[in-house]
Amino acid sequence: MKTKCNRRIIYPTLSILFPCIIGITGMLSENVSIIIWGQNILLIFLLSFISFFVLKHKLKFNYKLIIVVSAFLLGLTFLGPNMEGVHRWLRLPFFTLNISTIVMPITIVAFYKLIEENKFLISTIGIIVIEFLLCLQPDASQLSAFSLAIIILLLKSNISKIVKSIFSVTLFLLTLKSWIWLDTLQPVNYTEGILTMVLDLSVVLYIIGIAALFFIPVYFLIFCQKKSRNICVGITIYYWVMILATFIGNFPVPFMGYGISPILGFYIFLIWFI
Numbered sequence: 001m002k003t004k005c006n007r008r009i010i011y012p013t014l015s016i017l018f019p020c021i022i023g024i025t026g027m028l029s030e031n032v033s034i035i036i037w038g039q040n041i042l043l044i045f046l047l048s049f050i051s052f053f054v055l056k057h058k059l060k061f062n063y064k065l066i067i068v069v070s071a072f073l074l075g076l077t078f079l080g081p082n083m084e085g086v087h088r089w090l091r092l093p094f095f096t097l098n099i100s101t102i103v104m105p106i107t108i109v110a111f112y113k114l115i116e117e118n119k120f121l122i123s124t125i126g127i128i129v130i131e132f133l134l135c136l137q138p139d140a141s142q143l144s145a146f147s148l149a150i151i152i153l154l155l156k157s158n159i160s161k162i163v164k165s166i167f168s169v170t171l172f173l174l175t176l177k178s179w180i181w182l183d184t185l186q187p188v189n190y191t192e193g194i195l196t197m198v199l200d201l202s203v204v205l206y207i208i209g210i211a212a213l214f215f216i217p218v219y220f221l222i223f224c225q226k227k228s229r230n231i232c233v234g235i236t237i238y239y240w241v242m243i244l245a246t247f248i249g250n251f252p253v254p255f256m257g258y259g260i261s262p263i264l265g266f267y268i269f270l271i272w273f274i
Contacts, residue, residue, distance in 0.1 A: 005141045008223065008274045009178075013048040015216045016266060020044060022209040023190075023256035026197035032190045036258050047267040050222040054271055060273060063110040067126040070103040070110075071184065074133040086183045086243045087137045097195060098252065099121075100134060100142040100240075105269035108149050112231040114241035115157045125151060127167065132173055140178035147171040148241055149234040156230050188248040192255035195246065209256060213243050214256065219274060228273075 011129065022042050027037045051152070077087040077099055090097045114123045121123040127150060151168050185192040199206040217236040224232035241260075246253045254262035 009048055009055070009270070012216075012266075013044060014220050015212075015219055016263065017041070017044055018079060019209055019212040020214070022198060022212065023194050023204060023253070024195055024259075025205065026201055027190050027251055027258075029201045030189065030197055031104055032258075036190055039260055040255075040258060040263065043263050045254050047263065051267060051271055053272075059134050059271065061106075061110075061113075063113045064122060066106055066110040066254040067114075067122070067130070070107040071126070071129050071133065073099045073182065074137075075128065081082055084183065084185055086139075086185055088139055094259065097264075100137070100146075100260060101259070101261040102138055102265045102268070104146055105238065105265045106272060107270055107271065108146065108153070108234055108238060109158065109231060111150060112234065114244050115153055115159070118158065120159055120163075124163070124167070127171075133175050135178055135250070138178050138181070138183060139183055140175070140249060141242055141251040143178045143240035145238045146244060147175045149238040152234050152237060153230060170186055182249055185250055188258075191252050191257045191259055192250045194253045198256075212258060213254070214240060224264060224273075232273075 024037045024041065073090065076090055080087075080089070080091050083089075088098055088100065090099050113125055114126075130146065133141070134146060151171055154164050154167055157164075159243060189197055195206065197211065198209050217239040221236055222231040242251075242254055245251045246263045252262070253265075
């Protein structure tokens, strides 16, 4: 059992470490400081190490509390300074965190579990609150990824067809709005523009990097239990949409580009998954 748990941490860790190293290669070619790219790789090793100890204990997840905390943290982004009217970050003394990329994976899990338990009232209220907060930030990438994952979970639930239709249309319209009125933030080379940096270095490395990014959530599809198939599909779609969004707008490239927040979100979900 111990060996099995170790493997279930090692395999996904390697899956995000590989594109991270490709991104570091691109950064090194542009003389980006080790202070920037070192944070990603250091956090991957730190969180994988912590995960081994956390999994020795049987964790219990309070899904209602997860939704409340996620909404609270997303709301905190509006209290601090913004960047050209965009509120996506929580600025701490030593780090600036992109809150949505941390909380969204486990929040999607929370909605999945509550819907599965037929707790539709808190699920519908929570979905509306999270959606509007993402729309107000605004964050088209996270809104699109979250919306599509939730629509998939709703379609496979026991909620009435009318409610499914209303929510699906609402989520679609909010997502469409976020793309029509897209923010005008300029990309940072080693965050949003990392794929371009890698392309300038090598076309082959660029193609391998993109393939590696899309492969990351496939691990959950391969190793999930049958009863967890729906949430694993939802999380896979979430990550794929987040990656695809980087080709359309100026959004952080998860794992490959600089940014510790997606790594935190990934490991929180991984601990739940295992």
